Amino acid sequence: MNTSRRVIPAVALVAAAALTVPALAACSGTSGSGGGDAKGGGKLEVTASFYPLAFLAERIGGPYVRVTDLTKPGVEPHDLELAPQQIAALTKADVIISLHGLQPAVDDAVAQSGVGHTVDAARLTTLEDHGTEVDGRHHTTGDDGSGGASREDAGSDPHIWLDPVRYAEVARGVGKALEAADPAHAAAYGRNTGTLVAQLGALDTAFRDGLRRRSTDTFVTTHAAFGYLAERYGLVEEAINGLDPESEPSPARMKALHDLARREHVTTVFFETLVSDRTARTVAGDLHLRTDVLDPVEGITDESRGRDYFAVQRGNLAALQRALGVRS
Incomplete structure (x- = not known):
């Protein structure tokens, strides 16, 4: 780790x-x-x-x-x-x-x-504790900051x-x-x-309108970078590794992901551009799911799907639309 x-x-x-x-x-x-x-x-x-x-x-x-x-x-x-x-x-x-x-x-x-x-920047908005699961379906942003977080591997999430x-x-x-x-x-x-x-x-x-007609709310990522986005748009982020994308998931976590994938019709395991995709591909293979990139926009490289924040975020929206089965 x-x-x-x-x-x-x-x-x-x-x-x-x-x-x-x-x-x-x-x-x-x-x-x-x-x-x-x-x-x-x-x-x-x-x-x-x-x-x-x-x-x-x-x-x-x-x-x-x-x-x-x-x-x-x-x-x-x-x-x-x-x-x-x-x-x-x-x-x-x-x-x-x-x-x-x-x-x-x-x-x-x-x-x-x-x-x-x-x-x-942490003092210019509100921050919350996020763990391996962030359920934004019943979360109202702007509350006391206590909603939406699992206590497993929870910590203050900086990805505002x-x-x-x-x-x-x-x-x-x-x-x-x-x-x-x-x-x-x-x-x-x-x-x-x-x-x-x-x-x-x-x-x-664009995110609100673009995710409105989705078939499922749940997506799986290598680490919990997208909790605030999930809360904002009523999604459920399930992270393999919590806030550390390079740690190995426990056997209990793997079993939970197997059950989740079947129950919530998960199609995709997301990985990111600046860390290894090994864990994502291993988990996706075990679950018979596909992989795709969901970029936390921590830096722009030649591998980024866009040359600035807005372009990469539009790429993230398109990736979520595919994974969540958004209907046209």
């Missing part, structure tokens, strides 16, 4: 360096100019811990920001270790955007960076970006942070945030 993937509770506070968005609004630029005179020769230097946050910064910041993604394409974000030069470079950022609990090495570096404008509604909440917070760090371009950041939120609203509608 790859113990480095263990997810630390994401509702923990970032150390003293982390600020809430309201606090960000009260700060002047980190260069001391108070007018957004960024360190990068006129561009705001933004460091994001991994792709979903870098994508937000690029879309919202546009030509006024230079974005550095700490997680290179093809690297599994949960396993990221920072080189000394990356840690040193982090201190030169104007804004740092991370998701506390997802990448412990980043959490430590952010806490020691001394950068004034830091954004913890796979729910377009929660991701839009994070986008709004990132937009406010950029406005606070660079007031000279606040109007542009505000417009770009509005455009991005509208696009995420359209994606939410």
Whole structure:
């Protein structure tokens, strides 16, 4: 088992360096100019811990920001270790955007960076505990966060970006942070945030409409990355390995999956692009099911079904439609 993937509770506070968005609004630029005179020769230097946050910064910041993604394409974000030069470079950022609990090495570096404008995406929306099963059929998003989780292998789930509604909440917070760090371009950041939120609203509608006429609610994945998406659209995610996609399922879990596949008319075992598909193919062979990709959009590579977040999510929708037997 790859113990480095263990997810630390994401509702923990970032150390003293982390600020809430309201606090960000009260700060002047980190260069001391108070007018957004960024360190990068006129561009705001933004460091994001991994792709979903870098994508937000690029879309919202546009030509006024230079974005550095700490997680290179093809690297599994949960396993990221920072080189000394990356840690040193982090201190030169104007804004740092991370998701506390997802990448412990980043959490430590952010806490020691001394950068004034830091954004913890985990504090911009609600997080829940998810285990190997997430049943969204009777779950109302926006409640106290206790619904929808099995207690087996449960832990705070950081995969908030796979729910377009929660991701839009994070986008709004990132937009406010950029406005606070660079007031000279606040109007542009505000417009770009509005455009991005509208696009995420359209994606939410596409998922709702596109999954409406399905034959089954249940899909099987190698690990529990899609709990928020399942809750949002009334689906049931059954994960082979819970929050760790590289662990081996127990005999009891395998028997439960056999029973589930027959009872719920499961057709597909999903795997993802950045980890081995060995477990998925083994389980699918045992259950006489097919395999397909459901991408957690943790990074874009040549194997991704699309070149950005929206394209990959549309690919995920199409894969779910096939697996759930959506009728045209």
